[in-house]
Amino acid sequence: MTSKLADIAEYTGLSISTVSRVVNGHTRKYRISDKTKDLILSAANELNYRPNALARGLRLKKSHSIGLVVPDISNPFFAFVTRIIQNYAHSSGYSLIVCNTDESIDSEKEQIELLLSKGVDGFIIMPVGIESAHIEELLKENYPMVLLDRCFESLNTNSVLVDNYMGSYTATEHLISLGHRDIAIILGLKNTYTTNERLRGYKKALEDHNIIVNSNYIVGKDYRIENGYIETKFLLNLETRPSAIFTTSDLITVGALKAIYEENLKISEDISIVAFDDSEFAPFLKSPLTAIRQPKEIMGEMAVKLLLADINSNKSDLEKSKIVLKPKLIIRESVSDKRVLAVI
Amino acid sequence: MTSKLADIAEYTGLSISTVSRVVNGHTRKYRISDKTKDLILSAANELNYRPNALARGLRLKKSHSIGLVVPDISNPFFAFVTRIIQNYAHSSGYSLIVCNTDESIDSEKEQIELLLSKGVDGFIIMPVGIESAHIEELLKENYPMVLLDRCFESLNTNSVLVDNYMGSYTATEHLISLGHRDIAIILGLKNTYTTNERLRGYKKALEDHNIIVNSNYIVGKDYRIENGYIETKFLLNLETRPSAIFTTSDLITVGALKAIYEENLKISEDISIVAFDDSEFAPFLKSPLTAIRQPKEIMGEMAVKLLLADINSNKSDLEKSKIVLKPKLIIRESVSDKRVLAVI
DNA sequence: TTAATTTGCGCAAAGGTTTGCACTAATATA
DNA sequence: TATATTAGTGCAAACCTTTGCGCAAATTAA
Numbered sequence: 001m002t003s004k005l006a007d008i009a010e011y012t013g014l015s016i017s018t019v020s021r022v023v024n025g026h027t028r029k030y031r032i033s034d035k036t037k038d039l040i041l042s043a044a045n046e047l048n049y050r051p052n053a054l055a056r057g058l059r060l061k062k063s064h065s066i067g068l069v070v071p072d073i074s075n076p077f078f079a080f081v082t083r084i085i086q087n088y089a090h091s092s093g094y095s096l097i098v099c100n101t102d103e104s105i106d107s108e109k110e111q112i113e114l115l116l117s118k119g120v121d122g123f124i125i126m127p128v129g130i131e132s133a134h135i136e137e138l139l140k141e142n143y144p145m146v147l148l149d150r151c152f153e154s155l156n157t158n159s160v161l162v163d164n165y166m167g168s169y170t171a172t173e174h175l176i177s178l179g180h181r182d183i184a185i186i187l188g189l190k191n192t193y194t195t196n197e198r199l200r201g202y203k204k205a206l207e208d209h210n211i212i213v214n215s216n217y218i219v220g221k222d223y224r225i226e227n228g229y230i231e232t233k234f235l236l237n238l239e240t241r242p243s244a245i246f247t248t249s250d251l252i253t254v255g256a257l258k259a260i261y262e263e264n265l266k267i268s269e270d271i272s273i274v275a276f277d278d279s280e281f282a283p284f285l286k287s288p289l290t291a292i293r294q295p296k297e298i299m300g301e302m303a304v305k306l307l308l309a310d311i312n313s314n315k316s317d318l319e320k321s322k323i324v325l326k327p328k329l330i331i332r333e334s335v336s337d338k339r340v341l342a343v344i
Numbered sequence: 345m346t347s348k349l350a351d352i353a354e355y356t357g358l359s360i361s362t363v364s365r366v367v368n369g370h371t372r373k374y375r376i377s378d379k380t381k382d383l384i385l386s387a388a389n390e391l392n393y394r395p396n397a398l399a400r401g402l403r404l405k406k407s408h409s410i411g412l413v414v415p416d417i418s419n420p421f422f423a424f425v426t427r428i429i430q431n432y433a434h435s436s437g438y439s440l441i442v443c444n445t446d447e448s449i450d451s452e453k454e455q456i457e458l459l460l461s462k463g464v465d466g467f468i469i470m471p472v473g474i475e476s477a478h479i480e481e482l483l484k485e486n487y488p489m490v491l492l493d494r495c496f497e498s499l500n501t502n503s504v505l506v507d508n509y510m511g512s513y514t515a516t517e518h519l520i521s522l523g524h525r526d527i528a529i530i531l532g533l534k535n536t537y538t539t540n541e542r543l544r545g546y547k548k549a550l551e552d553h554n555i556i557v558n559s560n561y562i563v564g565k566d567y568r569i570e571n572g573y574i575e576t577k578f579l580l581n582l583e584t585r586p587s588a589i590f591t592t593s594d595l596i597t598v599g600a601l602k603a604i605y606e607e608n609l610k611i612s613e614d615i616s617i618v619a620f621d622d623s624e625f626a627p628f629l630k631s632p633l634t635a636i637r638q639p640k641e642i643m644g645e646m647a648v649k650l651l652l653a654d655i656n657s658n659k660s661d662l663e664k665s666k667i668v669l670k671p672k673l674i675i676r677e678s679v680s681d682k683r684v685l686a687v688i
Numbered sequence: 689t690t691a692a693t694t695t696g697c698g699c700a701a702a703g704g705t706t707t708g709c710a711c712t713a714a715t716a717t718a
Numbered sequence: 719t720a721t722a723t724t725a726g727t728g729c730a731a732a733c734c735t736t737t738g739c740g741c742a743a744a745t746t747a748a
Contacts, residue, residue: 055735083417254625377727380727402735
């Protein structure tokens with residue numbers, strides 16, 4: 001059976017105050033004698049004392065837990081980042097309350113409200129992104145928070161991001177450099193910062209190489225496998241089929257692969273692919289995937305580091321950090337070199 | 345700014361008790377007049393009232409959160425199950441505190457202790473499995489709990505499992521049926537229920553077909569990619585190389601693939617593979633993977649359902665449910681048919 | 689020996705909720 | 719008219735901690 005401070009106090013004949021101070025290691029500050037300290041400590045051990053975090057949190061207005069809100073924890077990218085965050089948070093003395101929004105803005109609002117109720121000391125949010133009022137609220141109340149992977153242009157928040165524009169530009173330019181001109185992009189959730197940036201990079205790369213952007217080639221509306229599948233089907237059945245597709249997430253890629261093989265096409269030979277997000281499986285696919293790799297470890301660690309700094313700062317200093325990480329193009333074999341054909 | 349019951353009481357001129365009863369919907373039971381109710385509700389709205397879950401939890405001895413302890417949340421299998429659990433728990437009014445143990449038994453003990461401190465109403469644990477005393481403790485104290493994916497033979501707990509023995513037997517027999525006789529297995533964490541069961545299924549299948557088990561072919565010690573890589577390297581360099589490898593987890597499989605391609609071998613042609621755990625990417629691999637698929641959705645949902653039942657039961661009834669789900673063999677192309685060669 | 693200081697610890701309030709019990713005013717019953 | 723019910727609220731304790739302040743005993747200084 002677990003006991004409380006009062007039990008130890010009774011057992012040792014000392015007061016609750018003294019017991020509290022000892023179990024919290026404040027013996028120096030309050031000048032508790034070594035004798036008393038040892039007595040209490042062994043009693044605590046004997047009686048199997050376990051602090052009640054609820055009571056402590058109530059009194060201290062500090063719960064030592066942080067709220068993580070993530071769009072889809074089964075997405076490999078988010079799953080990995082979550083693990084990093086959990087590890088790092090734990091080793092800093094914080095627990096993680098994990099909330100999955102399934103990319104629903106209503107769910108996001110509700111979950112944040114819930115986390116607020118639970119008295120989390122701060123938030124790491126990978127927002128859905130189509131609405132920001134509730135986030136702004138948090139900001140106004142000075143809740144420690146960092147936005148991860150996605151942010152809002154209009155909001156001055158702590159955030160750690162990947163340079164989506166550059167990643168997208170690089171991927172697109174890679175295709176162009178290999179002779180592709182009919183390049184499609186399958187986007188994730190509409191009207192979000194991330195999607196906008198990725199689209200911007202794609203368009204800019206095309207423009208910089210004097211390729212006219214074809215609006216038929218810009219498709220997609222969310223990050224699920226189905227979206228990748230449907231849009232790829234659509235693209236493959238266009239009268240002028242693109243020679244390359246840029247899939248902007250892990251799961252979209254899976255859907256695209258499914259559609260491509262269903263149509264009995266060969267990757268690279270018949271259709272080229274570049275993916276945003278590099279999977280563990282990418283090197284071993286039928287056609288090893290050329291992909292944009294995001295620095296996941298760093299993203300997770302950085303987010304926690306920033307959040308802890310925010311939690312431990314006094315609220316008055318308004319310095320927010322916006323950290324932008326560089327993604328990296330990993331070249332494998334899913335893109336054909338069309339220049340060769342031209343030359344020969 | 346968020347307010348508390350006392351603020352609403354002051355604002356409306358009513359007592360804290362009444363406010364509490366109204367915001368909790370106990371107006372019938374306590375016969376609060378509609379007038380009072382409306383007054384309080386609109387005041388609550390106006391003052392932006394948010395219940396303090398810490399205080400409530402303290403008073404009620406109920407936190408409406410459940411502790412999830414998982415070995416590695418970045419493993420696709422666990423990530424997926426976690427998502428299901430989170431969704432289902434949330435829709436039942438519970439939050440999830442997620443703890444990652446990285447397969448460390450010490451971490452597991454520590455995290456459980458932490459969750460106990462936080463006053464979780466119950467546990468869903470995917471235990472490391474090499475030690476059970478701390479779990480037994482929980483059981484003795486009648487904490488609501490369900491073990492997921494892995495259990496202990498010696499402990500009578502709620503648990504939802506996959507029939508590892510059968511999955512393993514099926515996989516092995518599939519290989520045998522296609523003419524393989526030199527079959528290796530790469531196991532996960534040693535001395536755990538899951539590993540023991542998988543090994544047992546493997547051995548039994550061999551024995552049932554009069555194939556002598558070769559201890560050189562039984563390798564592996566944990567679930568990481570590195571383990572898969574190292575052990576596969578080892579197997580491939582044996583003087584009598586196995587013709588097939590049974591990899592017992594997603595991540596082990598990734599490691600195995602890496603090793604195989606590094607040795608410039610072709611899957612199926614040079615070496616066959618069957619995997620435990622079916623990945624989204626499995627169909628699109630260079631050699632589409634024949635795999636044992638676990639019913640992940642059901643596992644997650646069932647675990648929550650069992651836990652909630654346990655939480656809501658009175659502690660005296662000791663009925664524990666042990667639910668064993670059947671895995672399924674998904675045949676693709678990573679196994680060669682050696683019978684054909686023999687016949688021709 | 690007396691006064692001043694230090695040592696070692698306890699009192700009690702505070703943090704926000706919930707709920708059994710009691711209390712007042714209004715209404716119904718006799 | 720006097721009494722019993724009922725409707726509608728409030729009091730205060732309890733959940734478990736933490737911590738500013740204060741107090742007695744022990745020690746030191748004068």
